Amino acid sequence: MPLINFPSYTSRFIGREADAASVAALLQHKRLVTLVGTSGTGKTRLSHQIAQQLEAFFPAGCVFVNLAAIYTADLVIPAIAIALDIKLTDSTPALDHVQAELGAQRLLLVLDNLEQVLDAAPDLLKLLQQCPELRMLITSQEPLRVAEETVVRIPPLAIPLNDADYSEAELLQFASVALFVDRLRQTQPTFQMTSAAVPFVREICQRLHGLPLAIEIVAANSRQMPLRDVLLLLKNYLPPLDSGTPLRRSDIIQPVLDWCYKIMPPVLQRVYPQLGVFHGGWTQDLAQAVCMLNHPGWTVDTLHRALVARHLVLSEERADGTLRYSMVDAVVEDARRRLADDPQLAQYALRHAQTFERLTAQVHEQWRRGDVSIAKPYAQLEVERANTRAALNWSINNRQLPLAARMAAALSRFWMNRGDVHEAQDWLELLLGQQQQLESAEIAGLQYGAGLIYFRLGQLDDARRVWEHSLKWFEAQQDTELCAQLWNNLATIASNHGKFEQARRLLEKAREFNRQQGKRYLETLNIANIALSYARENRYEDAIPLYQEALALCDVIDAEDLRCSLMGNLGCCYVELDDFTTAIPLLQQSIDLHKQLGLWAPFTMTRYLALVYMRLNDLPTAYPLVVETFKQYIDSKNNVEISFGLELLSEWFFINKQSDYAADLWLHVKAIREYTGIHTKLNNAHLRYMAHELERLIAAKQRQQPLFNQDSLDTKLSEALATLLMAA
Numbered sequence: 001m002p003l004i005n006f007p008s009y010t011s012r013f014i015g016r017e018a019d020a021a022s023v024a025a026l027l028q029h030k031r032l033v034t035l036v037g038t039s040g041t042g043k044t045r046l047s048h049q050i051a052q053q054l055e056a057f058f059p060a061g062c063v064f065v066n067l068a069a070i071y072t073a074d075l076v077i078p079a080i081a082i083a084l085d086i087k088l089t090d091s092t093p094a095l096d097h098v099q100a101e102l103g104a105q106r107l108l109l110v111l112d113n114l115e116q117v118l119d120a121a122p123d124l125l126k127l128l129q130q131c132p133e134l135r136m137l138i139t140s141q142e143p144l145r146v147a148e149e150t151v152v153r154i155p156p157l158a159i160p161l162n163d164a165d166y167s168e169a170e171l172l173q174f175a176s177v178a179l180f181v182d183r184l185r186q187t188q189p190t191f192q193m194t195s196a197a198v199p200f201v202r203e204i205c206q207r208l209h210g211l212p213l214a215i216e217i218v219a220a221n222s223r224q225m226p227l228r229d230v231l232l233l234l235k236n237y238l239p240p241l242d243s244g245t246p247l248r249r250s251d252i253i254q255p256v257l258d259w260c261y262k263i264m265p266p267v268l269q270r271v272y273p274q275l276g277v278f279h280g281g282w283t284q285d286l287a288q289a290v291c292m293l294n295h296p297g298w299t300v301d302t303l304h305r306a307l308v309a310r311h312l313v314l315s316e317e318r319a320d321g322t323l324r325y326s327m328v329d330a331v332v333e334d335a336r337r338r339l340a341d342d343p344q345l346a347q348y349a350l351r352h353a354q355t356f357e358r359l360t361a362q363v364h365e366q367w368r369r370g371d372v373s374i375a376k377p378y379a380q381l382e383v384e385r386a387n388t389r390a391a392l393n394w395s396i397n398n399r400q401l402p403l404a405a406r407m408a409a410a411l412s413r414f415w416m417n418r419g420d421v422h423e424a425q426d427w428l429e430l431l432l433g434q435q436q437q438l439e440s441a442e443i444a445g446l447q448y449g450a451g452l453i454y455f456r457l458g459q460l461d462d463a464r465r466v467w468e469h470s471l472k473w474f475e476a477q478q479d480t481e482l483c484a485q486l487w488n489n490l491a492t493i494a495s496n497h498g499k500f501e502q503a504r505r506l507l508e509k510a511r512e513f514n515r516q517q518g519k520r521y522l523e524t525l526n527i528a529n530i531a532l533s534y535a536r537e538n539r540y541e542d543a544i545p546l547y548q549e550a551l552a553l554c555d556v557i558d559a560e561d562l563r564c565s566l567m568g569n570l571g572c573c574y575v576e577l578d579d580f581t582t583a584i585p586l587l588q589q590s591i592d593l594h595k596q597l598g599l600w601a602p603f604t605m606t607r608y609l610a611l612v613y614m615r616l617n618d619l620p621t622a623y624p625l626v627v628e629t630f631k632q633y634i635d636s637k638n639n640v641e642i643s644f645g646l647e648l649l650s651e652w653f654f655i656n657k658q659s660d661y662a663a664d665l666w667l668h669v670k671a672i673r674e675y676t677g678i679h680t681k682l683n684n685a686h687l688r689y690m691a692h693e694l695e696r697l698i699a700a701k702q703r704q705q706p707l708f709n710q711d712s713l714d715t716k717l718s719e720a721l722a723t724l725l726m727a728a
Contacts, residue, residue, distance in 0.1 A: 002055070002061070003048070003051050003052065003055065003061075003062050003064070004061050004062065004063045004064065004083070005063055005064040005065070005066075005083050006048050006051065006062075006064040006110075007044070007048065007064070007314065007316055008316055008317070009045065009048065011182070011183065011186070012182055013045065013048075013049050014175065014178050014179045014182055015042075015157045015158075015175030015176070015178060015179050015212070016042065016046050016049070016154075016157070016175070017049075019046060019152075019154065020046060020049040020050050020053060021053065022152075023035070023046075023050050023137070023152055024050050024053040024054050026150060026152070027050070027054060027057075027108065027135050027137060028054075028057060030135075030150045031128055031134070031135050031136065031148065032124075032125075032128060032135075032136050032138070032144075032146075032148050032149050032150065033135075033136070033137050033138070033149075033150045033151075033152060034114075034137075034138040034139075034140055034143050034144060034149055034150070034151050034152065035047060035137070035138065035139045035140070035152050035154050036140055036141070036142065036143050036151055036152065036153050036154065037141070037153065037154030037155065038141060038211075038248070039141060039213070039253065039328070039329055039330040040211045040212065040213030040214060040252075040253045040328075040330050041154045041155070041156060041211060041212060041213075042154070042157075042212035042213070043112075043139035043140075043154055044112050044113075044139055044328070045212070046139075046154065047064075047110045047112065047137055047139055048064075048110075050137060051064070051108060051110055051137070054108060057106070057108075058106050058107055058108045058135070059105075059106055060102075060105035060106055060107035060133075061107055061108070062107070062108040062110065063083050063084055063107065063108070063109055063110065064083065064110045064112065065079055065080050065083040065109060065110065065111050065112065066079075066112050066113065066280075067079060067111060067112060067113045067114055067116075067117060068112070068113040068280070068329055068332075069279045069280035069386035070116070070117055070386075071116055071117065072117065073117045073118075073119035073120040073123070074120075075117075076111075076114075076117050076120035076123065076124070077094040077095050077098060077120070077123050077127070078094045078420075080094075080098055080109065080111075080127075081094050081097060081098050082382065082385075084098065084101065084102075086098055086101045087418075087594070087595055093635060095123055095126060095127060096631070096635065098127060099126075099127060099130040099131055100628070102127075102131045102134055103131065104131070104132055104133050105131070105133060105134075106133040106134075106135075107131075107133070107134055107135070108135045108136075108137060109134065109135070109136045109137070110136075110137045110138075110139075111124075111136060111137070111138045111139070112139045113139060113140070113329060114138050114139065114140040114144075115140040115141040115142050118140070118142060118144060121144045121145075121146055124136060124144075125146060125148060128148065155210075156176070156209050156210030156211050156212075157174070157175040157176040157179060157210035157211075157212060157215070158174050158175050158176060158210060159174060159176045159177075159205050159206050159208075159209065159210040160174050160176075160177065160202045160205060160206060162206065162241060166198060166202065167195075167198075168193045168194065168195060168197075168198055171193070171198055171201060171202060172193060174205065175210070176205040176208070176210040176215060177201055177202070177205050179212060179215050179216070179219075180201060180204065180205055180208075180215045180218070180219050181193060181201065183215065183216055183219035183220060184219040184222060186219070186220070187219065187220060187222060187223050187224075187309075188222065188223070188224065197227055200227035200228060200230070200231050201227065203231055203241075204218065204227070204230060204231055204234065206241055207231075207234055207235070207238045207241060208234075208238075208252060208256070209252050211252050211253065213253060213328065213330060214252050214253055214256045216311045217256050217257070217260055217310070217311045217312070218230065218234070218256060218259075218260075219311075220309060220310050220311035221259075221260050221263060221310050221311070233259055233262075233263070234256075234259060236259075237255040237256070237258055237259040237262075238252065238255045238256070239251055239255075253330050254334065257330075257331065257334045260310060260312065261334075261338070264310070265306075267295045267298050267303070268303070268306055268307065268310075270292070270295075271291060271292075271293060271295075271303050271307070272307060272312060272335060272338070273335045273336075273338035273339040273342060274290070274291040274292065274335075274339065274342075274348055275287065275291065275307075275313065275325075275327070275335055276327075276332055276334075276335030276336035276338070276339045277290060277291075277336075277339065277348045277349060277352045278290070278352070278387060279386040279387050279389070279390040280326070280383075280384070280385070280386030280387055281324050281325060281326040281383075281386075282324070282325055282326075282387075283322060283323065283324055283325070284300045284301060284304060284323065284325075286355060286387075287300060287304070287325070288300050289351070289355040289358075290348065290351045290352045290355050291348065291351075292344075304323075304325060308325075312327065312331055313325050313326070313327055313331075314326050314327065314328070324383075346398070349394050349398070350398075350400070352387070352390070352391060352394070353391040353392075353394055353395045353400060353403055353404075353407075354403065355391075356384065356387050356388050356391040356407065357391065357395075357403055357406055357407045357410070359380075359381075359384065359388075360381065360388065360407050360410035360411050360414075361406065361407075361410050362377070363377040363378065363380070363381055363410065363414065364409075364410035364411075364413070367413055378414055378417060378418070381411070381414050382418070388407065388411065391407060392404050392407055392408065392427060395407070396430070396431075401431065401434055401437045401438060402437075402438055402439060402442050404431060405431045405438050405442040405443075405445065405446050406442060406445065408424075408427045408428055408431055408446060408449060409428075409442070409445030409446050409448065409449045410445075410449075411424070411427075411449075412424055412428065412448070412449025412450070412452050412453060413449070413452060415453070416452045416453060416456050417561075421453050421456050421457060424449070424453045425450075425453050425457070428446055428449055428450040428453060429450070431446055432446050432447070432450060440473055441473070441477075443473075444469070444470045444473035444474060445470075447466040447467070447469050447470040448466075448467065448470045448482070448485075448486070450462075450463075450466045451463045451464075451466045451467040451470065451489060452489075454466065455489070455492070455493070456638075457636075457637065457638055458636070458637075458638030458639055458640040458641055458642075458676070460493050460496060460497075460640065460676070460677075463489075463493060464490065464493045467486055467489055467490055467493075468490070470486060471483060471486040471487075471490070474486065480513055481513075481517075481519075484509075484510040484513045484514055484522070485510070485522070487506040487507070487509055487510040488506070488507060488510045488522075488525065488526055488529060490506055491503040491504070491506035491507045491510070491529060491533070492529060492532075494506065495529075495532065495533045495536055496536075496640070496678055497677050497678070498536075500533050500534075500536070500537045503529075503533045504530055504533055507526050507529050507530045507533070508526075508530070510522075510526045511523055511526035511527060511530070514526060520553060520556065520557045521557055521559055521562070523553070524550050524553040524554060524557065524559060524562055525562060527546055527549055527550040527553070528546075528547065528550045528562065528565070528566055528569065530546055531543045531544075531546035531547045531550065531569070532569060534546065535569065535572065535573055535576075538576070538684075540573045540576060540577055543573055544570065544573050544574075547566055547569060547570040547573065548570070550562070550566050551563065551566050551567070551570070554566065560593065560597055561597055563593065564589075564590050564593035564594045564597060565590070565594075567586045567587075567589050567590040567593070568586065568587060568590030568591070568594075568604065568605040568608075570586055571583045571584075571585075571586030571587035571590060571605070571608060572587070572604065572605070572608045574586065575587075575608045575611055575612055576684050578615075578685070578686075580612045580615070580616060583608070583612055584609070584612055587605050587608055587609045587612070588609065590605050591605050591606065591609070603629050603632040603633065603636075603641075604644070606625055606628060606629045606632070607629045607644060607645070607648050609625055610622050610625035610626045610629055610648060611648065611651070613625065614626070614651060614652060614655055615686055617655075619655070619656070622652075626648060626649070626652050626724065627724060627725065629645065629648060630645050630648065630649055630720070630721060630724060631721065632645075633645025633646075633648075634717045634718075634721060639672050639675070639676050639713075640672075640676050640678050642672060642713075642717065643669050643672040643673050643676070643678060646665050646666075646668055646669045646672070646717075646720070647666075647669050647687075649665055649720055649724060650662045650663075650665040650666045650669060650690070650694070651686070651687070651690055652724070653665065654690050654693070654694065659693065659694065659697055660697070661723065662690075662694060663694045663697045663698050663701075663703065664703075665720060666691070666694045666695075666698070667698065667703065667704075667705045667706060668706060668713065668716055670705055671705050671706050671707065671708045672708065672713070674708070675708035
C-alpha cells in the first residue's frame with residue numbers, strides 16, 4: 001500500500017538514516033513508539049522516512065495524521081477517522097467506528113504533533129488494545145508517559161567540534177553540514193565545499209546547534225550571500241558558542257526566524273505574519289480573501305513562491321491539482337507572535353471569519369438551490385474543519401455572534417451528514433442561548449439547523465418545535481424555497497408519528513413547488529419521502545414505484561448521495577415483502593455507497609440485512625450484523641432508533657428459542673414507543689407472528705409493561721448487549 005496523507009518532499013533525506021532504520025526495526029515488534037524532540041529537530045521528516053521503509057510490513061498502509069491544528073483531546077480520534085477515510089455517525093463513538101473499521105488489519109498510524117493533546121493517550125491505548133495488528137508512531141515534544149510506550153529521543157544533528165581542524169571531506173561527514181550544503185546548493189547551485197568555505201560552514205552549523213529546521217531556513221535564505229556575510233549576520237542574532245548555559249529550541253529557532261524576517265523584502269515582512277491567521281493550511285484564493293496581498297509588482301502566486309523558497313511556507317499539490325499551503329508549528333508560532341503586534345490583527349481575524357462564513361454560505365446555497373448533489377462541496381468543508389472551528393471560536397469570543405450564527409446554520413447540514421451532531425448541537429445551542437443579540441433571520445437559520453440535529457438525535461418534539469418557529473419566520477418573509485424544505489422536514493416527523501396523510505400533503509406541496517422551480521434534486525428528495533411515508537404505512541405497492549421513479553431521477557441529475565439512500569429504502573421494502581433475492585444486493589450496495597461517498601450511513605440498512613439472514617435461518621451470517629447494529633442503536637442515544645434495535649434483538653432471541661427473554665425485550669419496545677409516540681404497524685408476517693406469540697407468553701405470565709425510565713432503559717440495553725455477546 002502507498003503512504004497515505006503524508007506530506008510530499010522534493011529534497012533529499014539527510015542525516016538520520018541510522019535513526020530511520022533503527023526505529024523501523026523497532027516498530028516491527030513494538031506497537032507504540034514516540035519520537036520525542038524539540039520543534040525543529042526533523043521528527044516529521046524522519047517519520048516519513050520510517051514509513052517508507054515499512055510499506056511492505058504494513059499491507060493495510062501507513063497513514064499520516066496531522067494534529068497540528070487539533071487542540072482538544074476529544075478531536076484526536078475523529079481526526080484519525082478522517083485520515084483513514086472512515087465515515088463517522090452520530091450514533092457510534094468515533095473510537096468504536098475506527099476500531100470496527102481497522103479490526104485486525106496491519107496498519108501504521110503516524111500521529112504528528114501530539115504534544116498539545118497528550119490527554120488523548122487513553123483513547124489511543126484503547127485503540128491499540130482493540131486492534132491487535134495496529135502500530136502507532138507518534139511525534140511529540142513530550143512523551144505520553146504510559147507503560148506501553150517506547151520513547152526514542154531525537155537529538156539535533158551531529159555538529160563539528162569547536163577546536164578541530166577538518167578537511168572538506170571530513171566536514172561533510174557531519175550530518176548537519178551535509179544537510180546545510182545540500183540545501184544551500186538549491187539556492188546557490190555552483191557552491192563548492194572548498195578549504196576557504198570550511199571555517200564558515202563549520203561555524204554556521206555549530207551556531208545552529210544541528211537543528212534541521214534552523215539549518216533549512218538559513219540555507220534557503222542565504223541566496224547569493226557570501227557565507228562570510230551569512231555568518232556575520234547570524235552572530236548578531238544567535239547566542240555565543242560558549243554561552244555556558246543549556247539552550248532551548250527557542251534560543252536557536254527564534255533568532256533564526258528573526259534573522260530571516262530582518263532580511264526579507266518589506267512586502268514579505270507584511271504578508272508573512274498575516275498567514276498566521278490560518279489554521280490547518282490555506283489556498284491562494286483564501287489568502288487573497290483574508291490577507292492584504294495587493295502589492296505593486298507582486299502577485300499572490302509570487303508572494304507564496306517567495307515564502308516557499310525561504311522555507312517559511314510549505315506547499316503541497318492536492319489530488320484535484322490545487323496547491324495547499326501550510327507552516328510548521330515553530331513558524332506558525334513566530335508568524336502569530338508578529339501578528340499579535342499588528343494593529344490590524346482584529347481586522348485580519350474578522351476577514352478570516354467572514355471568508356469562511358462566505359464559504360459555508362456558498363455550500364449551503366448550493367443545497368438551497370436544490371439542483372445539485374453537494375458531496376463535492378462537502379469535501380471542501382472537510383478540508384477546512386480547523387479553519388471553520390477557529391472562525392466560529394473567534395466570532396463567539398469577539399462579539400461577532402451574528403456572523404457565528406450564520407456560519408453555524410450553514411454548517412448544520414454538513415455536520416449532520418458527516419455525523420458531527422454532538423459538536424453541532426453544542427455550537428447551535430450555545431448560539432440559540434444568546435438570541436437577544438441576534439436578528440430574526442439568524443435565529444430562524446439556527447432553528448432550522450438545530451431541527452436537523454434534533455431530528456437525527458431522535459428528539460422529534462424538539463425538532464418539530466424549532467422547525468415550526470423557523471417556518472413562521474420564512475413564511476412571513478415569503479421565502480418559499482426554505483418553506484418547502486421545512487414542509488419536507490415537518491412531514492418526516494408527521495410520518496414518524498403515523499400521521500401519513502398530513503405528511504403526504506406537506507410533501508406534495510413541497511414537491512410541486514420544487515418541480516415548478518426546476519429544483520430536481522429537492523423534488524427527488526420529496527418523492528423519496530412520499531415513498532417512505534407509504535412504506536411506513538406498509539403500503540409497499542405504492543412505495544416501490546415512487547422509489548423507482550426517484551432512482552431514475554438520480555440518474556438524470558447525478559445525485560449519488562440520494563441514490564445510496566434510495567437503494568437502501570427500496571431494499572427495506574423488499575425485505576418486508578420477503579423478496580430477499582432482490583433486497584440483499586440493494587441493501588449491500590447502499591451500505592457500500594454511503595461509505596464510498598463519506599456520508600452518514602443509516603444503520604437501518606444493516607438492521608434489514610441482519611433480518612434477511614435471520615429469516616433465511618443463516619444465523620452465522622446474521623449474528624455479527626445483529627451485534628454491529630445493536631451496538632449502533634445503543635450508541636445513538638436516540639430512543640426512537642433504540643426501539644428498532646430492541647425489536648431486532650427480540651426477533652433474534654425469538655428465532656433462537658429464547659422466547660422468555662424475547663418477550664422481556666418486546667415489553668421494553670412497547671414502552672419506548674408509547675413514550676416517544678412513534679407509530680408502527682406490524683404488517684410483516686414474520687414480525688406479526690412473533691408479536692402474537694410474545695403477547696400470548698406475556699399474558700400467560702401476567703407480565704407488566706415497564707414504565708419508561710431512561711436510567712432503567714440504559715441498564716436494560718447494557719444487559720441485552722452482554723446477553724447477545726454471550727450467544728457467540
